[in-house]
Amino acid sequence: MSKTKKPKISQDKSLGLNSKILRRDFLNSTLLGAGSALFSMSSPIALSASLSAKDGLYVNLPQQVKDDWYGYGGVGDSKGSHGNTPDTLKVAHAVRDSAFSPENIKNLNVLEQYDLVIVGAGLSGLGAAQRLKELDSNKKCLILDNHPIFGGEAKRNEFNIKGQVIAAPQGSNSFYYKTKYDFDEDRKYIKLLNIPDEFFYGEMLNDSKKLVFAQENYDVQMWGEELISKGHFVDEQSHDIDPQWIQNIWKDKLKRYPVSEKVRNDLLTWKYTKDMPKDDDKTNAWLDNMTYKDYIENVMGLDEEVTKFADPVLASSGGMGCDVMSAYIASLLGMYGVSPDAPVDPKKRHSFPGGNDGFARHFIKWLIPHAIHGDNNFEDIMNHPINFQGLDHPDNSVRCRLNSNVVNVAHTNSGDNKSSVEVTYYKKGKLFKVKSKAVVMATGGWINKYIVKDLPRSHYDAYNRFNHAPMLVANVALTNWRFLHRLGITACQWTGGFGFHTNIRKPMHIGNDKPSLDPNNPIVLTFYVSFEKANQGYTAEQQSRLGQYEMLAKPYIEYEREIRQQMVKMFANSGFDVQNDIAGIILNRWGHAYVTPTPGFFYNNEGGPGYANIIKSTPFGRISFGHSELRGYQHWGPAAAEGSRAVDQISHYL
Secondary structure (H helix, E strand, C coil), rough: CCCCCCCCHHHHCCCCCCCCCCCCCCCCCHCCCHHHCCCCCCCCHCCCCCHHHHHCCCEEECCCCCCCHHHHCCCCCCCCCCCCCCHHHHHHHHHHCCCHHHHHHHHHCEEEEEEEEEEECCCHHHHHHHHHHCCCCCCEEECCCCCCCCCCCCCEEEEEEEEEEEEEECCCCCEECCCCCHHHHHHHHHHCCCCCCCCCCCCCCHHHHHHHCCCCCHHHHHHHHHCEEEEEEEEHHCCCCCCEEEEEECCCCCCCCCCCCCHHHHHHHHHHCCCCCCCCHHHHHHHHEHHHHHHHHHHHCCHHHHHHHHHHHHHHCCCCCCCCEEEEEECCCCCCCCCCCCCHHHHEECCCCCCCCCHHHHHHHCHHHHHHHHHHCCCHHHCCCHHHHHCCCCCCEEECCCCCCCEEEEEECCCCCCCCCCEEEEEEEEEEEEEEEEEEEEHHHHHHHHHHHHHHHHHHHHHHHEEEEEEEEEEEEEEECCHHHHHHHHHHHEECCCCEEECCCECCEECCCCCCCCCCCEEEEEEEEEEECCCCCCCCCHHHHHHHHHHHHHHHHHHHHHHHHHHHHHHHCCCCCCCCEEEEEEEEEEEEECCCCCCCCCCCCCCCCCCHHHHHCEEEEEECCCCHHHHHCCCCCHHHHHHHHHHHHHHHHH
16 A cells, blocks of 8 residues: 555544534434435436336335435424435426326315415515415415425524534525615515614624624625635645635735736736626627626636636526626626626625525514414524424415425416416325415426426426526534634635635624624534536536536535545644534535526527516416526525515416
């Protein structure tokens, strides 16, 4: 054996992979006995290949995902639902592969009837239910969702670290408030749901380093990084130099950053240019018919290294890199060169402890008052447990039914005589059918085009132009963050390896829960990891497929190894103890985290309406479509508003 290469077992031991951390939860209720199963395929991408209908209405789903793929889920209400669960993957891919028997679905008896059925209990679905209740609180509404908890990607992870419970976002996260960049919808729903209009955070006291923290996870990647104590890690892999930390690379106009003079000047031009395109339909259509890479390199005339610098930032907000994303969506997301956005005071960018699950919890409490234990105040809604039995109680005007995978949505009559809609869903190995006067599809386009039967060709073709990118959100709980304090940073960015950015969030104060910032106390670092394949010649669709395969094919232990290796590489020299400082790791895998608008998404380059507008503008009979993708970007307030719009479109049927 070579003396220069440690055996893998030794490497794993040195990384702390044998340490007793909160690593696995083999008893998650969602696994349904999958612990004894073996991988029968190379990736869960193909999970549905052998699914079949047997024994009448019962469907036997193969247990092909081992529990060590899913991994530890934390504590609290969300412990059995972190990212796409094995069950949701299997059923979704079964729908895609037409594995459910049309004859079985046709012969099912209708068990319940409603005024409105909403497919999807994410923020769009909750926004749809809110609008219906606003129009008529007596209407009977059923929300169906495939996960064990509502919220879509707006859910939390929770860790119990030495008796202290700390929450982190599974995905959807961050919002402006009281700035010129606020979404109108955000302000509307914050007022409607009685969410406070002022938030308080823990501070670091008596700190001679005077560290500056962000309150969320996004602005520190680019837009507000100059206002935060941020460090860039550079090493031989990315810059052919000895590993080092460079704090605030923009402070001296990149003089310490290891790039050529030309690239340095081009990066500064990209970041600080005042020559912005106009904000009008003609200009926006022009932007939407080129990629952001085209704009940077051909319109601005900048070096391709600028594009590579921007790729992970754009991917973190939109799923893919500059080579396939429309320049117009880049402008909507505030990317440099196409958007005049200036850094926002970090005190005006917010994040609830569990990310946007705070909004989902407020929606569900507004819709079903006994859905969360306690009173109707901010502290109780945010901190009290969910009353799962109360979500689907027969006395509710709005019912929320979880673990219910919708597999078929069809009008009861053809032609113009569409008198009702039947919705079939799969739950606990059995198919069920309900009937409704109308349906709102608050689920993503990747599944809508398969489960809505006889979808008009215009809608089907439009949905086929939607591309989606996966995202892995890894929450790493630490017993302390002394190593970051020694470095004098609260946020960091790097090139190559696992992820590209993470930071400490200021802890929000909620009621009597008022944590402070102390390097000796536990925290959670959140890694948003994209799988973009920029500048490799792949189309957006190919990048989506490759990214999904890469994310889904890898078992939990391999991700844990990568996380530990990355943290050792960056932080070992500042005192990070990989064997003792990590308290737990939760992985949230989202197969279709982002819609990724390619050129023509908003302003069709073939001369017709934009693909999103085709879906939004015309319901299919009694079925309307309202989901966040239709905005071209994911944000909580507009997502809820899309659900609300969809209800208005079919309200005359109710």
